Amino acid sequence: MRTVSMLLLVFVGCMSESHNGNRSARAKRELLLRSKRRWVLSTIELKEETPGPYPKIISHMFNDKKDRNSERQRFKLSGTGVTEKPLGVFSVNEETGEVYVHKPVDREENALFHLKFEILDKDTGLQIDRELSIDIDIMDINDNAPTFDKSRYTADIKENSEEGYLPVQLHATDRDQSGTPNSNITISVISQKPQQPVIALKQIDDRMAWLTLAGCFNYDKTRNYEVIVQAKDQGTPPSSSTAVISLNIVDTNTHPPVFKETKYKGEVLESTKGDVLRVAVEDKDTPNTPGWRAKYFFINGNEDGAFQIETDPETNEGILSVLKEMDFERTSLLELQIGVKNEETLFVCKDKSTGTNKLPPPDSVTVKIEVIDINDPPQFKKEISHVYQREEESPGKLLFTPEVHDDDSDVNNIRYVLLHDPAKWMGIDAKTGQIKTIEIMDRESPFVEDSIYNITIGAIDDGKPQATGTCIVLVHLKDINDNTPRLVNNHVIMCGNKVNKVMIAAGDTDDHPYSGPFMFSLRDDDGTLKRLWKLDPSIGEEGGLVSLKTLPYGNYTVPLVIQDQQSMRENSTLGVTVCDCGEASVCRRKEPLSTSGGASCIAVIFAGLLLFLLLLLIFMCECGKKTFHHGPIAQDEGNQTLIKYNQEGGGAESMTKPVLPSIPTNGVPVTEGLKKATRQVSEKDTGMITKKDAYNTQNMNLNNSKMGAYQMDSDFRGLGRQNRYSSWSTNRSNSFHQGRGKRYQRSLSLQSQQYIIDHIDKKLPMLDGGHVEYPQYQPYKYAYEGEGSTSQSLDKLSIGNLGDDLQFLNDLEPKFKALGNICHRAIQEKEHAALKNTAGK
Structure with missing residues (x-):
């Protein structure tokens, strides 16, 4: 069972590896797939x-x-x-x-x-x-030649330039492709005028080069150099361009100054200062340049600094002067050695054989100075003497006795004088030089500074010329308590809205201990002031016046007593103004009473003006309705033209005086020259007329001036009717001017028909007689003027009843007495003159 399981696992692994291998190969094939260029x-x-x-x-x-x-x-x-x-x-x-x-x-x-x-x-x-x-x-092709940044360079080169680089830099550029032979540049000098010294180029890189110098410039020989430089590339074919460099040589100190003389002599008066003599040099460099201007210096003989030598900027000469007075008794002859150089350092070109440039020593000259003896002034033992004296001492006190010696004159023949005594407090004995006071000296005087009074005395010998020695006497005045303290300011301001205290300062011209600190107190006899004021502080350089209650704004008077340290007192009165202050301690000004109005005020003003114009218009309209009655206007009223009075040509003037009575007018004032009157005349009265006519036929100038005077007062008694009067004017004038040189002037009065008839009747009898050559000289019959004057005749007046008594003449009126005194004085003067003339004969 265990073996089967192991086989299954191996099989699954093989299958998985096979699957992964196929996928990797396919990915590699896709990655290496070749793409055709498009x-x-x-x-x-x-x-x-x-x-x-x-x-x-x-x-x-x-x-x-x-x-x-x-x-x-x-x-x-x-x-x-x-x-x-x-x-x-x-x-x-x-x-x-x-x-x-x-x-x-x-x-x-x-x-x-x-x-x-x-x-x-x-x-x-x-x-x-x-x-x-x-x-x-x-x-790229080589189609551009290298070029300089300028086609012509100009530079100023100093004559004393050392061998090596010159301050001239060249720049060249090429537009061709950089880094190729077409843009590689070589800069070089292709010509130079003149040839010496040699000017070359030092190329820093393919774009920049510097001028170099081998040798020395000589400004006296050549003052300008022209150098042609070339910039050339390495292209095929090569291209190049040139530039011109102009070098201007600036003169520098290449020639040392040389004295024109080998020896100089001079004289100097004893005890005098000033210029002694001038020394001159010759320099071949350019005038008025640092290489030409001379600098003189002492080599020996002036160790004590008694002499000084300066350069005249115009002539380049050396001016030798005396700074310290010479003493003939010590030395009568001095010898100075003076050297000279330029402001700019001398330049010498290197010797080609040695390669060094050794500078020559500066030129020098010997100057002999002879001291001339003169009369020396008397010498005081001390030039400044100090004397101590108490102020306010009685005059006549001896203050100072001088001690004087003189090597050239007899001391007994010296005369002493006061040279400086601003307050005129001193007297001096001309023989002994003793100084005594002739006035009381006051330490607080403006002539005394820092308690010291300055006096200068002089001692004059009898030499030729006379010499004067001086001595300063400083009199130190000791202070006494002779001045009372006083207020610095007699009036102060107290800002009632801010403070209730002000500081009052006192001063005393006396010195310590006769001055401050002071003691301030109120001079109050009845105690009124102490209820208003107090002093806090009351001792010091300043006292504080404090108001004990709020005071109404206004001016106040404060009696004070000020005492110094020695109880010397002074009664003073301080004025104090209590007021309202602003930001600063300054009383504000009272604001003026003013009223500001806006548009309503302006409207009221315009309304008033309109009302005034309306009233004026109504008044004019009312006046226009009235009828004004003017007096009768004469037909011969004047034309109001200017009259030409400078017509001096003439014919014979007619002197006939016809009588033409004036026409009465109603209530018109009469004008006669500058007099005005109103005359009354009865219609039945006749008048007296005066008339003057003048006629110039040559200038067509007719003047007619007429004056009429008529006055009569008649009473028509028993006629049972009231007299009728009228006032009339007696002067009328008309003027008429026509054409050049013609003038007509007349004065007529309008005549009534009745007066014209009377005038004709008066003239008819004159026609009955024979021809008279001068009718103006014939007898003239005036019209009947009525009864004579009713006034009493003066012939009837008599003073026979007074007899020979003339006492009334002694008591005349004051006016007549003044007139009599004047006449009497004139009579006396005439009699006195007559007596003198008689006595003289």
Whole structure:
């Protein structure tokens, strides 16, 4: 039984293994199944700039599905050069699959073309097979020459440039395919003018090179170099290009400065400073450059620093000057050695034999300085002396006695003076130089600084010329308690809405211990202040004023007593303003009384204006209804034209004076020149007329001016009727101007018919007589004017009853007395003058 079971298991295993082996073999066969290639494309090789003719076949396409259904399929080509820029380069024959190129290709413009091949159904346009993509690399030819980034280079090269690299870098490029002989560049120098020194190239890589120098430049010989360089590739055939390099040589210090003289001499006055002499050098380098500008220095003889030498920037000369005063008694002759060099370091080209460039020593010169003796001023034993004195001392106290010596003059002949005494507190003895006070000295004076009063005295000898020595005397003033403490500010502000306390500061011009801290107290006789104020703190540099109750806003006066440490007291009055403050401790301003209105106020204003205009219109309408009665308008009213008065030509003027009475008017004012009056006249009265006519026939100028004067007052008694009066005007004027140089002016009064008849009747008798040559000189008969004046005649007045008594003249009115005094004074002056004239004769 056990054996049968074992056989069954072996059998089942064999069957399972057999089944698995068959499946694995089938899978291997499917994996190794060979697939036939569907696309066949010949090799595409295209060289740039290929010559024509075009189009030219470059390849042929084939697909195995095309062979079975050749009538229903077509080829399609797309990609760069077909459907993408550059367009029109490639195309394909849809039937045969031949690929064409239509124009030359520049590899530097398009080095790669990406094409896509497709086979489509002609009817549906669908792809029959998958598309095929291919990249076409353009084969390079040597059609581009290497070029420099510039065709011409310009550089400034210093004359003192060392051998080796020059600061000129060259760059060259080639557009041909990199990594090929067509783009490998060699840079070299092909010419140089002038030939020396030698300028070469050091190529760093196939794109960059540096200029190099072998030798030294000489600015004096050549100032410009021209170098031609070439960039050449290794293509077949090779291509090349050139560039020009212009080198401008900049002058540097290649010539040392040399003194023009070998020795110099100078003189300097004793005890003086300033310039002594100038030294000059010669330099062949370019002027006003660092290699030309000289720098002078002392080699020896100026160890104590008494001299200084500077360079004049214009002339390049050295200016020797004295910084410290010379003393003839110590030395009368000095010898200096001065050297010179340039601001820029001297450059020397290397010696070809030794290969070194050793610099020559700088040029030098000897300068001899002679010291000239002069009169030395007197010398004080101490240039600054200190004296101590208490302030407010009585004048006349001796403060200082100087000690002076003079090597050139007699000390007894020295004269002393005060050179500086701003407060005029001192007096000095001209012989001894003793200083005494002549005024009381005050430590708090503005002339005293830090308790020290500064005095300067001078000692003048009798030499030629005179010399003056000076000494400063510092008087230290000791303080006394001679000043009372005072308030720093006499008025303070207390913000009543914030605090009830303000700080008050005091000060004292005296020094410690005669100043603060101070003691503050209220000067209160009746105790009123202590109910309103208190002081807290009351001792210190500042005191605190505290209000004990809420005070109304306003101004208050607080009497204070301030004492210093020595109980020196001062009565002061402090003004305090209690007010409402804003953010800062500043009283707010009172807001002005104002009223703000809106549209209603504007409406009220406009309504008022309209009402005013309405009332004005009503008033004008009412006034327009009234009838105004004007006086009679004369027919000869003036034309209101300007009158020309400068017509001086003339004929004889008629002097005839006809009498024409004026016409009375009703209630019209009379105007005579500048006088105005209203005259009344009876209708039955006659008048007196004055008339003047002038006529110029040459200028056609007629002037007629008339003045009428008529006044009479008559009483018609017993006629039983009321007199009738009228007022009339006596002046009327008309002016008329016509043409050039013609003027007519007249003054007439309108006449009534009655007056005209009277005028004619008066003129008729004149016609009865014979011809009179000058009628204006004949007797003239005036009209009867009635009774004489009813007033008493002056002839009837008499003062005979007064006799010879003239005492009334002594008591005249004040006005007459003033007149009499004036006349009397004039009479006295005339009599006095007459007496003087008589005495003189």
